[in-house]
Amino acid sequence: MSVAQWGLAAQLATYGPRESVVGAAIGLDAQELQWIAQHPTVIVASAQYPLYLFKDEHGHWSGLNNDVLNRISAMTGLKFLHEETFSTDQLLERLENGAADMSTTLAMSEERKEFLDFSHAFGGAGWVFVGRAGAPAVQSMQQLSKRVLVLPARHALEAAIRRDYPAIELHSVKTYAEARALVESGEAYATIENETGAQLYPSGQLKVGDTVEGKWEADHLAVRKGQPQLLSILNKALEAFPPAELRAIRLKWLDGIVPVQTPSTWQRIAEWGCWGVFVASVFALLSLLWNRRLAMLIQQRRDAEKDLNDQLSFQHALIDAMPDPMFVRDLEGRLIMCNKSYEEGLSTRFDQIQGRRLIELDVLPKETAEQLHAEFMAQLGTRKTRFSERQLMFKDGVRDIYQWTVPFYSADGQLRGLLGGWTDLAKRTRQA
Template sequence: MLFERGWIHTLNGVLLVSLLSCWRIGVAAHLVLNEDPAPSVRPVQLDEHERQWIRDNPAVIVASVQYPLYLFQDEHGHWNGLNSDVLKRISAMTGLRFVFRESFSTDRMLEHLENGSADISTTLAVNDERRLTLDFSHAFGGAGWVFVGRAGEPAVQSLEQLAKRVLVLPARHALESTIRRDYPSIEIRSVKTYAEARALVESGEAYVTIENEIGAQLFPSGLLHVGELLEGKWEADHLAVRKGQPELLGILNKALEAFPAAELRSIRQKWLGGIGAERTSKRQQSRTQLIFWGLFAGCVFGTLSLLWNRRLTVEIKRRRDVEKRLDDQLVFQRALLDAMPDPVFVRDLEGRLTLCNKSYEEALSIRFDQVQGQRLIDVDAVPENTAGVLHEEFMEQLQTRRTRFSKRHLQLRSGHREIYQWTVPFYSADGQLRGLLGGWTDITPGDDASRG
């Protein structure tokens, strides 16, 4: 495992040197083509006490960790980068002489400041813990924090998504204490450097790390993915000064206040312009893709809605046509039933009247709407004895499911009639017994009427 990590660190170093070389070539070409005349340096107005402090402290020790493109050593061992240019400008404005002392981790850099072996640092972010031992100058820029995860894993949008997962950070990271306090469910693993943190994410031993968005863009890898910005967290660029040096802090703040804004923008553009443009381009591309897919989804949804509405309209029209045909059939059947000269009736499984024609109403001197749903024994249409006999015959026939054709005498309110009666069970489409359909023909001798 240690052998593998050694190789990983060696490869990271080779990649870093190659990257810095390519970057320096690009920057040099840009400066050759677009270099402006060197701006005149106007000294900062210092009081006698501050000038005396500079005479008493001929060198200001800068605890330095290589962090491209902010601060790094080139192939000749010279310190370079955005923060180096800022310190060179401050040196020209104040007379301070900065001497870089390399540290190999954030933890070690903090130790140098705390034990007095270094005076300032240019790459430390502010947090409450560090304010106990350090003072911080005015800000002169900044960048956001981003999640760096393994390619192919779901993108992390917020710290809440890291519950029960491993977050790897360099020891004494600026956000470590805040995350431990506010998100105790996150398992934090400490390493020495960002290179080790990225290696653990690549191997899958950690789920994600958190890095400055500028630094994160400098290490493209097929195994890593630079994700979303950490919302609500911003890493401002400060000069961190060891406690007990108010004169040095005052000198640095005066220089930063007097630093021409245009020159500071020029320095940041020189070192970070390409990275910013690349990330802006990626964001614009991401937004464009999001808009495209949104419009595509809207078009698909609209097309499906139109097709569905069209299908629904056709279905509604079809059903209305079917209902109209059914209504026409019912009207026709009712007209046909009422046109029949013989009485016809329909009764359900309980013997209740559900349908009859006009001849039936006339024969029994009733109205359908008055006797609908009633049995023959429940209405005063025929003599009680006759009603009882007919009802029992209906119920027996429903049990036996046999048809009945018979000649019989029927006593009605209008008198005695001789009839030929028929009753047949009828069924639903699925074969279930639904009731009886019946009627009669009046065959009384000497009566020319077909019904009574």
């Protein structure tokens, strides 16, 4: 069964959205076919959500939901065009004002059903609490009474929490990244994330707690109201979706994400007993087996190093693809890493500024460099995150920016430096 599942997943990995299944009979009526002819392209408001929907190292959209849309495209002839958004609030605004037709990553809620229709479900996951590593694991909403719970603005659970748990001090931020940062710094007690997404991030200062009782996030396609034909087309495509193919798509992206359960005591005893019998039976071949084991460990180490290099290459490509400047500095304020936008924003190159502090460079006015360096050092002392709109003097004049800096930690919980960046508000306004 495992071999068969792997084979189907491998086929999906190379699946093209425009294969011979175009025009497959899914029972579309004349009005729906006419709607497709008049609206061949559907605008999808898309926010990056790891594994479900994200941009790869080449800037192409990928993930579970993208594979589902590609399959629906092949079945119906519709073309889905992604338009990136950077927060849940911004994504919902695009749908409310008619700038987008649908989205693939929105959970259903009463507030959203006022202006959105939701397709049939095609999967789902639970909500889980995410708290600080040193604190007790969060197990229920009652445990958050008189504590700060931080969520992205207009979160699917926000209205229900405010109504049913008024004792919880609920704070809103723009993104999940900001929410996790506030929990890491201790400014918030917990946040709530999709179970799959919560398992993707290294533990560090965070710990995944229990699932939120009675809450389930089903996977839907959310369609702006006023488009009944599009909703009907999507529902018919999902109904005609081969179940084995849908399972294979989910296996391709989500297999291995859910944490493995710890074996029971009896399972451990049985395992040790089997190993004892095995060792006794092959004692005469111990030397040969040991040599083979060493060879396997060496190969595993080489494979792990290759995987790590691939991950690092992907991370560098992902950071360079970010449109806003980003940087990483150590505990002394020396530059460890930056992206292409940072180099362009300061008219310099990484090899000229690597390992140096702002006050040692001539990329900013002297007063600005001294001010920012002092802020970085103070923030490393307080270990608090910082998100602010401000004006700063650059070489080319004063800019209005949205600046953010977040302390980051090693796997053992030691403070390692600052991750930060900024958004040029005037540029963002022009682009909008």
